Amino acid sequence: MSKENFVRDKPHVNIGLLITLFSIVSAVALGITIYKDVLTTLDSDGDSISDDIEARDEIPLFLDFSDEVLTISTFNSGTSTTSGGHEVGHHLGLSHGFGSHLELLSALYNDISSGIPTLEFCIKYDSLIEFIDADGNGYFSPVLDIIIGQTALTNLSLTEVKFGIDGQPAYYVGYSTNNAVFQVDYYRSKEHVLLSRGVGLLAPNELKSIITFNDYVPLTSGVQIALNLSLTSNQNIIFSNSSLVARASAGDFNMNYEWFDWNLGDKSNSKLNITIPSTSIPSKKEALYINFGEVVNDSFAPKLSWILPSLQEFSFLDLPWGYISMGTIALLAVVSTLRVVRKKPGRLKYSSPSKSKDAEETLKKAEKRIPETIKHRDR
Numbered sequence: 271m272s273k274e275n276f277v278r279d280k281p282h283v284n285i286g287l288l289i290t291l292f293s294i295v296s297a298v299a300l301g302i303t304i305y306k307d308v309l310t311t312l313d314s315d316g317d318s319i320s321d322d323i324e325a326r327d328e329i330p331l332f333l334d335f336s337d338e339v340l341t342i343s344t345f346n347s348g349t350s351t352t353s354g355g356h357e358v359g360h361h362l363g364l365s366h367g368f369g370s371h372l373e374l375l376s377a378l379y380n381d382i383s384s385g386i387p388t389l390e391f392c393i394k395y396d397s398l399i400e401f402i403d404a405d406g407n408g409y410f411s412p413v414l415d416i417i418i419g420q421t422a423l424t425n426l427s428l429t430e431v432k433f434g435i436d437g438q439p440a441y442y443v444g445y446s447t448n449n450a451v452f453q454v455d456y457y458r459s460k461e462h463v464l465l466s467r468g469v470g471l472l473a474p475n476e477l478k479s480i481i482t483f484n485d486y487v488p489l490t491s492g493v494q495i496a497l498n499l500s501l502t503s504n505q506n507i508i509f510s511n512s513s514l515v516a517r518a519s520a521g522d523f524n525m526n527y528e529w530f531d532w533n534l535g536d537k538s539n540s541k542l543n544i545t546i547p548s549t550s551i552p553s554k555k556e557a558l559y560i561n562f563g564e565v566v567n568d569s570f571a572p573k574l575s576w577i578l579p580s581l582q583e584f585s586f587l588d589l590p591w592g593y594i595s596m597g598t599i600a601l602l603a604v605v606s607t608l609r610v611v612r613k614k615p616g617r618l619k620y621s622s623p624s625k626s627k628d629a630e631e632t633l634k635k636a637e638k639r640i641p642e643t644i645k646h647r648d649r
Contacts (some may be wrong), residue, residue, distance in 0.1 A: 275459045290483075296598035329461045329474050333366040333431075333441065339365040340428065340443060341524045344474075357382045358578050362477060364443060364456065371395055372426045372445055372454065376477070378523045380578060381530055387504070391518050391525040393422045394500040395454065399559070408543045410496040410559040423452070426480070438463035440472060452485075455480045466582060468571060475577065481570040483562065495565045496545075500559040501527065506552035514544065516556065529572035 332343045338432035342362045359382040363375040372395045377387035402416040403409075430444040440463050446453035451456040457469050457478045464471050469478050482495065488495060501507055503525070510517065516529045529544065562568050 277509050299598060331441070331458070335431070338428075339363055340431070342441065344460075360433060360576060360578065361387075362458070365446060366426055369421070371424055374456075374477075374479075374574070376525060376574060376576060378520075378525070378578060380523070381578075389518060389523040389525060390504045391527070391574070391576075393527065394502070395426065396498040396500045396557075397422045398452070399496040399498055400488050400490065401493075401496060403494055408561060408563075409545045410494070410543075410561045411545065412559070420495050423447075426452075426454070429453075431511045436463075436465050438465060440465060450614040451484050453484070454483050455482070466633075468569065473575070475599055476573055478571065478573040481560075481572070483565050483568045485566055488564075492564070495562045497560040497570075497593045499560070499563065501556045501558065503554055505552055506554055507556045509546045509556070516546075516558070522577070526577075526578040527568070527572065528575065548559045564567060587625075 308627065329344045334341045334343070340363070342364075344360050359379045360380070361375075361377045363377075364372070365375065367374045374393040374638045376391045378389040379386070380388040398421045399409055400418040404415050405411070425447050426445045427448070428443070429446045430442065431443040434440070435442050435457065438459065439461060440457055440459035443456040444453065445455075457465060457472055458474045458476075458482075459474055461474055462471065468480060472478055483495075486495065490520065501516055505518045506521050508517050509515070515526050517527075530542075532572075542563075543561045545561070547553070547556050560570060562570070579606060603634070
């Protein structure tokens, strides 16, 4: 009698091992998720920007001054979607000189080593215009309003360069006329900082400026003052209809010149009227006219910001650990409820071995050789 052979026809599943693995993965994912949540809430310097974001956005700054040009540069190494692994970067130059205008030149580079900027944006402080508002709309119109006098801003000079504003890693650069009636202050930082002096929160991809009038005396009483800014770029400049911003872009490279329509000098937040081009046809050279009204003491705070292509720097923490933890917990719940159907043990079936013809003949021959006495006895 032979025993029936057991045949395994279902895959082997070690439920205990699966539960252990999913438990480990879910525990790690939950731990990293909690860790990332804690990082997003830490703000050691109290500037409303988490320490995690500040560490990612921090950039090195390099300051150079030569030939009456102050340059603040930054370089970012890494692979971006457009740079092809080159070193992208940003140059910010402030140039001035005797008999020349103060100019702010911002340039973005797809490849620093080439020396050819992908996007340029220049702001020139052109002149102060005293005018009579002929149509009474509060805006300066070069065509309709009566110009009483125009003073070219060619006498601005560098007054101060300072690092460590309000105890923060920020640069301050100041320019002023000889009599300090008109001055322009710039603020730049290598990380997110919160400054006083009307600057507020300053990001590493921003240059904030404060334009100030101090006891300005016009040539003629009763006239209004407008500041003329000239904007130029190697790309078309587009003015937004919904916000106070002039924008230029080249692919993933962007420049934005933004401003608020109120003054800061007398703390009354009175409205400033700013004349922008009325035509919808893009141009690479435009003009802004900021009407300060019958100003004596006043301040205006525009800012220049830029966007470089994001660098593809992979971090282990960038994985979607929240989704991973939820997925592993769901799988753990499913696996723990699985029931593997197995064959129930029962009686083993026995059967006589099958006899072949050769075996039967052999048995018959063997029986013939058995003596009769033994056969009789066995019976």
